[in-house]
Each structure stands twice: as C-alpha cells, then as structure tokens.
Amino acid sequence: MTGQFPALPRWSIAALIALAFACASGTASAQTIQTSVPHAILVDADTHSVLFEKDADAPAVPASTVKIMTAEVVFNELAEGRIKLDDQFLITENAWRTGGAPARSSSMFAAVNSRVRVEDLIRGLVIDSGNDAAIALAEGIAGSEGAFATLMMKRGRDLGLTQSVFTNSWGKDDPEQRVSPREMTILAAHVIATYPEYYKYFAEKEFTWNKIKQTNRNPLLTMDIGADGLKTGNIDASGYGLVGSAVQNGQRLILALYGAASAKERAEEARKLLQWGFRSFDSKTIFAAGETVGYAKVYGGVSFEAPLVAEHEVKILVPRVGGEKFTGRIVYDGPLMAPVAAGKEVARLKIFRGSTEVLDLPLKTAAAVEVGSLPRRAMDAGLEYIGDLFRKYVGSKLDKKYVANQ
Known part of the structure; x- marks a missing residue:
C-alpha cells in the first residue's frame, strides 16, 4: 500500500520557539564585531552556538590546517587499536624528499630511512607542522599518500563533513583540496571531545627532533587567552589561515579563519574574535535533556504525532548587551510512516538568531507509535x-x- 502513495514532502514547523531576550532599550544585533579576514566563524563548543560568521561556508584552501584531519585519522587508528604510540614508521625517500629538509618547507627534519615512533611523528605533525611527519604517518598507516587521502575522505564524511575535500595529508596546494571553515570547527570540536589524551599534543609549545628545536606555529599559544590548539596554515594560494581553540572560565570557543593577508593579521584577528566571544555572551538553557521539544506528524499510526526530544540539554548563547530574538524550527521528512520506533533520530532542531542559523541539533522520538487500525x-x-x-x-x-x- 505505501508504495502507491506519492513521495512525501519535506515539512517544517516554523516559529516553534520565540525566544526574546530584549532589554528595555530595544533589540540590538549580537554580531557587532567586524573582521578584516574574508572567511571566519566562531563557535561555542558546549552549546554549538555560532557566535560570529563571515562567509563561513565558502570553500577555502586549507594549507597545513588539513593536518587536523590527518591527526584525526591517526587518533582514530590509535583509539581502534590498529596502531600504538610506540610503533615506528619509516621515513621513506618520498617523505624525506617531498616533506623533509630537501623540500625547504615546514618539516620535523627526520632523517631519511630512519624509523620514528608514532608519538614523535604526531608531535612533528602538530607542533612543527612537519610535512615529512604527515607523509610518514600517511604511508605508515595506509601504505601510500593516496590511500591515506581516501581514509581522510571517509572519516570526513563519517563525521558529517559534506563539503570539505581532502586529497593529501600535509596541505600541498591541490585545486581539489578545499575545506569549509564551518566544517573545520566541527572537525576541531570532534577532535577535542573525542581524543583528550591525544589533543594535548596541540598545546605543546616546542618540540626537538634531530637536535633541532622548533616552537609551535600557533600564535594563540603565546597569548594569555587560554588557548590550547589547534593549527595554522599558509601557502601562496591560501593566505594565512588558522583553526584555534581556547578556554576561559570553563567555556571553550573554537575559531576558524582563512585568507588573512599576513601572519600578524591572522594572529590579531584571531585574538580579537576570541576575546569578544568570551566577554559578550551568557548561556541560556531552552530545553532540558529529554524534554519534549515538539512533535512530528505520523501517517497510519495509533497517534497522529510522535513527541521529539533532544538527547542532551539544549542551550544557546545570548548577548549580554542589548537583546536578541531567536526563532526555531523542527525539520524532518514526513509525515513519518507507522510503525515508528522510540529513540529513532528523525528530525533536526534548527535555531536562528535573525537570519543566522546558530544551532542545528538532532531530535529523536520519545515514544513509539504503533500501526493504527484500518x-x-x-x-x-x-x-x-x-x-x-x-x-x-x-x-x-x-x-x-x-x-x-x-
């Protein structure tokens, strides 16, 4: 019977939420800060709220910020037990010549045909931004750079990075390798939350290998703003980019910016945006964990609708100065077809500050809906x-x- 019915449309419930936190003086825009870089986004890690964005979905040349994706694949291999920190990978002729000292690019200066522990290669990757370390990790895990790029793409899609394309492990200029600044904050948030035992390497300020000491290239680490990661990037095609994170008073912010004209502009704009984010917002809970957020229509069930809940507490960040009106929608493919199981992810909660989407979270059915009578x-x-x-x-x-x- 169901096959005879037309394709079901996409339904949305508009104005589910009307959250007005306005001062008596009237409503003011939260996004009052400006940045000189062409692409930027600032996100609160706990609430997933977008605090600021500027052309954040445009494709950007990642340069060495792609090494965050390289690190994620390595960390996942460690978590799955397929490699260990004490395993040793070979510095092949390709890794040495392409990414090592002969290349005159960022390198950990590993010796050709030497064997280096995975943990040291990770430090060479995230502290020195070593291209040789990236290539050695790629070859050691997947057998070749190309095979490792395939792993990067698979992991990216598994993590919901639908726009970013990864073609190499070290940030070599490639017309196909592009990332979305927004998706890079998603990747960074995942790395921070999922691999705390490995994320710590991003915060180390120096690393010595082959008697060569190098300082971490992330300028945020030398600022007194609570920064603890992640990576910078710069090639001619990209300008100066950065994906960074900092914590103040228990709040973590994640920033991605691309296209700065200089290292100085990159550092100054990153500091400005992070400091603004920390001082300009308060957290507000709008739904408790397990609280019914809304309902989805159900076709052919004992009930016309299924209650929807968020797995975790739903919070947003509200400007401390002025006020802001938030609206929300539940979006899903529907109506749902009975029977509908409990605990099934069927919808998304989208919250907007003005026209800017600041939150996008999955919703699950709180109760089952059985097939109804004829x-x-x-x-x-x-x-x-x-x-x-x-x-x-x-x-x-x-x-x-x-x-x-x-």
Whole structure:
C-alpha cells in the first residue's frame, strides 16, 4: 500500500520557539564585531552556538590546517587499536624528499630511512607542522599518500563533513583540496571531545627532533587567552589561515579563519574574535535533556504525532548587551510512516538568531507509535490525498502567476 502513495514532502514547523531576550532599550544585533579576514566563524563548543560568521561556508584552501584531519585519522587508528604510540614508521625517500629538509618547507627534519615512533611523528605533525611527519604517518598507516587521502575522505564524511575535500595529508596546494571553515570547527570540536589524551599534543609549545628545536606555529599559544590548539596554515594560494581553540572560565570557543593577508593579521584577528566571544555572551538553557521539544506528524499510526526530544540539554548563547530574538524550527521528512520506533533520530532542531542559523541539533522520538487500525489508516490516506491535491493546485497556480509576471 505505501508504495502507491506519492513521495512525501519535506515539512517544517516554523516559529516553534520565540525566544526574546530584549532589554528595555530595544533589540540590538549580537554580531557587532567586524573582521578584516574574508572567511571566519566562531563557535561555542558546549552549546554549538555560532557566535560570529563571515562567509563561513565558502570553500577555502586549507594549507597545513588539513593536518587536523590527518591527526584525526591517526587518533582514530590509535583509539581502534590498529596502531600504538610506540610503533615506528619509516621515513621513506618520498617523505624525506617531498616533506623533509630537501623540500625547504615546514618539516620535523627526520632523517631519511630512519624509523620514528608514532608519538614523535604526531608531535612533528602538530607542533612543527612537519610535512615529512604527515607523509610518514600517511604511508605508515595506509601504505601510500593516496590511500591515506581516501581514509581522510571517509572519516570526513563519517563525521558529517559534506563539503570539505581532502586529497593529501600535509596541505600541498591541490585545486581539489578545499575545506569549509564551518566544517573545520566541527572537525576541531570532534577532535577535542573525542581524543583528550591525544589533543594535548596541540598545546605543546616546542618540540626537538634531530637536535633541532622548533616552537609551535600557533600564535594563540603565546597569548594569555587560554588557548590550547589547534593549527595554522599558509601557502601562496591560501593566505594565512588558522583553526584555534581556547578556554576561559570553563567555556571553550573554537575559531576558524582563512585568507588573512599576513601572519600578524591572522594572529590579531584571531585574538580579537576570541576575546569578544568570551566577554559578550551568557548561556541560556531552552530545553532540558529529554524534554519534549515538539512533535512530528505520523501517517497510519495509533497517534497522529510522535513527541521529539533532544538527547542532551539544549542551550544557546545570548548577548549580554542589548537583546536578541531567536526563532526555531523542527525539520524532518514526513509525515513519518507507522510503525515508528522510540529513540529513532528523525528530525533536526534548527535555531536562528535573525537570519543566522546558530544551532542545528538532532531530535529523536520519545515514544513509539504503533500501526493504527484500518479506519485510522484510511482516514490518514484520505487526508494525505486531499493535502497532496491542495499542494499541487496551489503550486500550479503559483507557477502560472510567476510565468504571467515575466
């Protein structure tokens, strides 16, 4: 029977939430700060709220910030037990010549044909930004740079990075290798939350290998702002980029910016945005964990709808000065078809500050909805048929009106 029905449309419930935190003086815009860099986004790690963004979905050349994805693959291999920190990988001729001393690029200066512990290669990767370390890790894990790039892409898609494309482990200029600044904050948040025992390497301020001491290239680590990671990047095609994170008073912010004109501009703009973020917002809880957020329509069930809940407490950051109006939507493919199991992820909660989407979280069904009686299913079929006719009729009228106005 279900195969005879038309394709189900995408439904959205608009204005689910009207959250007004306005002062008596009136509503002011939260995004009052400006930045000179062309691409930037600042995110609160706990609430996932977007505090600031500027062209954050445009494709950017990652340069060495791609090494965060390289590190994620390495950390995942460690977590899965496929490699160990004490394992030793060979510094091949390719790793040495392409990314080592002969290349005259960022390097940990590992000797050709030497064997280096994975832990030391990680330090060479994230502290020295060593291209030789990145290539050695790629070859040691996957057998070749190309095979490792395939792993990077798979891990990226598994983590929900749908726009970013990874083609090499060290940030070599490649017209196909591009990242979204927004997705780089998602990647950084994942690395920080999932691998605390390995994330610590990003905070180390220096590393010595082959009697050569190098300081961490992340300028945030020398500032008194609570920074503890992640990576910088710079090649001619990218300008100066940075993905960084800092913690103050228990609050963690994550920043991605790309296209700065100089290392100085990159450092100054990163500091400015982080300091602004820490002093400009307060956290507000809008739904407790397990609290019903809304409902999804159900077709052919004992109930017309299924309650939806968030797995964790839902919080947003609200400007301390002025006020801001937030609106929310529940978005899902529906109506859902009975039977509907409890605990199934079927929708997303999207919260907007003005026109800016500041939160996007999954929602699950709080209770099961069993298949309804034959009369109930017949009634649902009739309602769906009438609704489909109405949508087709209204759509055809709108199309004709649009054509007539050309």
